[in-house]
Amino acid sequence: xxxxxxxxxxxxxxxxxxxxxxxxxxxxxxxxxxxxxxxxxxxxxxxxxxxxxxxxxxxxxxxxxxxxxxxxxxxxxxxxxxxxxxxxxxxxxxxxxxxxxxxxxxxxxxxxxxxxxxxxxxxxxxxxxxxxxxxxxxxxxxxxxxxxxxxxxxxxxxxxxxxxxxxxxxxxxxxxxxxxxxxxxxxxxxxxxxxxxxxxxxxxxxxxxxxxxxxxxxxxxxxxxxxxxxxxxxxxxxxxxxxxxxxxxxxxxxx
Amino acid sequence: xxxxxxxxxxxxxxxxxxxxxxxxxxxxxxxxxxxxxxxxxxxxxxxxxxxxxxxxxxxxxxxxxxxxxxxxxxxxxxxxxxxxxxxxxxxxxxxxxxxxxxxxxxxxxxxxxxxxxxxxxxxxxxxxxxxxxxxxxxxxxxxxxxxxxxxxxxxxxxxxxxxxxxxxxxxxxxxxxxxxxxxxxxxxxxxxxxxxxxxxxxxxxxxxxxxxxxxxxxxxxxxxxxxxxxxxxxxxxxxxxxxxxxxxxxxxxxx
DNA sequence: AAGTGGTCTAGACCACATA
DNA sequence: ATGTGGTCTAGACCACTTT
Numbered sequence: 001x002x003x004x005x006x007x008x009x010x011x012x013x014x015x016x017x018x019x020x021x022x023x024x025x026x027x028x029x030x031x032x033x034x035x036x037x038x039x040x041x042x043x044x045x046x047x048x049x050x051x052x053x054x055x056x057x058x059x060x061x062x063x064x065x066x067x068x069x070x071x072x073x074x075x076x077x078x079x080x081x082x083x084x085x086x087x088x089x090x091x092x093x094x095x096x097x098x099x100x101x102x103x104x105x106x107x108x109x110x111x112x113x114x115x116x117x118x119x120x121x122x123x124x125x126x127x128x129x130x131x132x133x134x135x136x137x138x139x140x141x142x143x144x145x146x147x148x149x150x151x152x153x154x155x156x157x158x159x160x161x162x163x164x165x166x167x168x169x170x171x172x173x174x175x176x177x178x179x180x181x182x183x184x185x186x187x188x189x190x191x192x193x194x195x196x197x198x199x200x201x202x203x204x205x206x207x208x209x210x211x212x213x214x215x216x217x218x219x220x221x222x223x224x225x226x227x228x229x230x231x232x233x234x235x236x237x238x239x240x241x242x243x244x245x246x247x248x249x250x251x252x253x254x255x
Numbered sequence: 256x257x258x259x260x261x262x263x264x265x266x267x268x269x270x271x272x273x274x275x276x277x278x279x280x281x282x283x284x285x286x287x288x289x290x291x292x293x294x295x296x297x298x299x300x301x302x303x304x305x306x307x308x309x310x311x312x313x314x315x316x317x318x319x320x321x322x323x324x325x326x327x328x329x330x331x332x333x334x335x336x337x338x339x340x341x342x343x344x345x346x347x348x349x350x351x352x353x354x355x356x357x358x359x360x361x362x363x364x365x366x367x368x369x370x371x372x373x374x375x376x377x378x379x380x381x382x383x384x385x386x387x388x389x390x391x392x393x394x395x396x397x398x399x400x401x402x403x404x405x406x407x408x409x410x411x412x413x414x415x416x417x418x419x420x421x422x423x424x425x426x427x428x429x430x431x432x433x434x435x436x437x438x439x440x441x442x443x444x445x446x447x448x449x450x451x452x453x454x455x456x457x458x459x460x461x462x463x464x465x466x467x468x469x470x471x472x473x474x475x476x477x478x479x480x481x482x483x484x485x486x487x488x489x490x491x492x493x494x495x496x497x498x499x500x501x502x503x504x505x506x507x508x509x510x
Numbered sequence: 511a512a513g514t515g516g517t518c519t520a521g522a523c524c525a526c527a528t529a
Numbered sequence: 530a531t532g533t534g535g536t537c538t539a540g541a542c543c544a545c546t547t548t
Contacts, residue, residue: 013456032514045300048516056311056466058453059533065514065545076450085444195331196451196469196494198313201268202541211311214451214469214494239451239469246501250443261517287533298519303535320526320533 008046012053013037017058019070026072030060058212058240075146076243077103086149094175096142096150105144106117112137114169116158123155126232128219136161140175141206146242148207151236160185180230188225194218196239207238214239269310271388274325276315279303281327285315288463313467313495331498332358332399342437343392349430352396360399368394371413378410381476381487382466391416393431396461400494403462406491415440415485435485443480449473451494462493 005013015031018024019105021247031039033047040046051068054060062068079099091098100107117137124131139153156166164183165172172179199207199215207215220233260268273279286294288302295301306323309315317323334354346353355362373391374503379386391411397404409431411421419438420427428433436442454462454470460472475488 008536016456020518034514045518046537049536051515052307056453057455063517063546065547067514067546078448153375187500187505191500191502193333193498193500195498196471198311198467198469199272200312211455214453232543243448244451245446245448247444247446250442264547266511300537301518304517306534317534318527320528322533387532462523 006047007040007042008053009149011042011046011050015050015054016057016059023255024070026070028070030054030068030070055211057220058210058214059107059211061212066091073240077105077149077241078243079237092174092178094172095177097175098146098151100126106146108143108146109171110143111138111140111169112141113137114167116167121157122219123232123234126219127157127229129153129157134158136167138166148242149241151203151206153234155232155234156180157229176231185230186224187222187230188221188227190220192220194244199236203236207236209238210240216242216244261426262295262297262497263304263308265508266295266297268303270305270309271312271314276346279325281325283325285309285323285325287322287420310466313465328495330358332404332496333498333500336356339474347429350432351407352430355399361401363401364426365396365398366393366426367396368392368423369422370375371422374410377474378487378489381474382410382412384412384485385504391422393421402491402496404496406458406461408489410487410489411435412484430484440485441479442477442485444476445475447473449476449499454491458491462491464493465495471497471499 002162013253015024024030030051033044033051036047037043046051051060051062055062057076059071060068061071073114075185077100089205093101094107097107097147098107115137116134118132119127119129119135121131123135124133127135134233136156136158137149137153138156142150153247156176160183161167165179177187194216196214196216199209199213203209209215215237218233218235218237220235222230222232224230258503260446266341270279280287285306287297288306291302291305292298296446305485306317309323316328329424332355348356348361349420351360351364370392370486371389372383374390376386378390379388384390391413392408393411394406394408396406407432415435415438416422418435421431429437432442451469451471451473454464454468458464464470471494473488473490473491473492475490477485480483484501
């Protein structure tokens with residue numbers, strides 16, 4: 001893509017270099033659009049486009065009436081997945097809460113929906129049921145220190161959830177996993193599948209995402225020993241507030 | 256963020272709905288900018304901004320002189336990490352190649368750099384060496400069916416790499432992992448840490464990323480039984496051409 | 511009041527693809 | 530030749546923040 005660069009890309013490159021070089025450290029204010037207009041002898045539309053480019057790259061964020069600032073990459077919360085089952089079992093708390101607390105953060109949640117729904121196709125596939133068949137659904141926004149972090153939707157098959165507290169709108173103090181085990185089920189194996197993409201506007205709003213911040217999109221599926229699906233979770237993570245870690249050791253290789 | 260929507264966002268929302276509803280299926284052409292101008296009674300700049308919004312969301316892509324098209328989410332290549340060590344060991348090929356072939360794809364690679372370098376800070380931390388100290392570095396672009404897929408940079412400590420083929424610019428037919436084992440080392444445990452973000456312009460160019468496509472950014476570190484770092488890899492994946500899967504079973508929990 | 515980003519109209523020219 | 534996206538100048542008004 002050798003595209004000889006347009007003026008707006010040229011200016012954006014100048015600013016990007018200054019940021020990456022450290023001349024404009026995190027938190028620093030960028031030249032205002034009016035300043036760019038003067039300095040480069042251009043117009044508002046172009047200056048605005050320059051900011052738009054850097055915004056889309058996630059390098060800066062704008063504050064209304066104040067200016068444009070170099071975004072700081074804040075310390076990330078590490079979510080070590082697969083293994084979290086081992087570490088945070090039987091704490092009497094949801095895994096999310098236990099992990100957050102162990103990192104010195106305050107977990108909260110906002111329940112968005114609890115009830116039955118026609119299962120979306122992708123979830124139905126994991127649940128091994130007909131698409132459109134009903135499942136029990138819990139959808140909530142999980143926050144760390146008051147900031148939105150994860151948008152999580154869990155699907156439970158009716159043979160697991162029917163008549164249990166999984167269908168009640170109140171929060172589950174012990175977390176869904178422990179509740180499911182208390183109901184006599186047992187987690188045997190699971191899989192996590194994820195990818196990254198840009199958020200939908202709804203996701204961006206719920207997670208308070210700034211422009212240029214992608215989401216990590218994860219399916220988390222747990223099975224019992226009979227290979228029946230006990231739960232399917234669909235999680236949307238704000239990528240600028242998370243990193244993910246998976247560890248392995250020799251024992252895994254020889255499985 | 257209830258921001259009462261501007262005209263450009265309004266129009267973008269209309270088109271987005273049509274796409275998500277399926278009225279504009281993948282591959283379909285969007286109304287041209289001139290058409291939008293007429294239909295909504297607006298001007299070029301606004302129509303252009305509308306396309307820009309959808310572009311940044313990764314929903315559409317533009318083709319010069321042809322039009323704007325609904326992007327199709329192509330079938331993704333699943334990279335099952337951690338466990339790939341088990342599955343693809345001792346095939347006589349690099350793990351990437353073995354995995355690609357097992358999915359019916361043709362792996363190729365373009366070596367970008369082989370030699371010694373001052374180690375960047377982050378890599379030095381994983382390697383447990385002083386930042387700036389030299390390591391042997393191999394940087395290459397890996398392709399699937401001719402399309403760029405992964406930009407991979409590996410760092411090898413000198414006590415592992417010195418005087419070996421790891422420092423030679425030729426490709427390693429058996430892959431670095433098997434070569435390291437052949438040199439008498441042994442992989443004992445490892446960790447993968449990743450996050451997602453928007454690409455730098457350099458990454459976007461090398462990976463031929465269209466606008467609105469994030470990258471998954473991964474550190475992959477392998478240790479021997481003495482907990483010495485054998486290699487550190489820094490991989491940049493095109494997120495629209497990859498998904499990642501991690502499996503676990505009961506044995507992992509009781510580790 | 512002054513400065514900032516956000517959005518818009520109006521009109522122009524360029525580069526590329528296709529028929 | 531025509532239609533497409535890409536970019537630009539010129540100038541305007543709005544909404545918000547800070548002094």
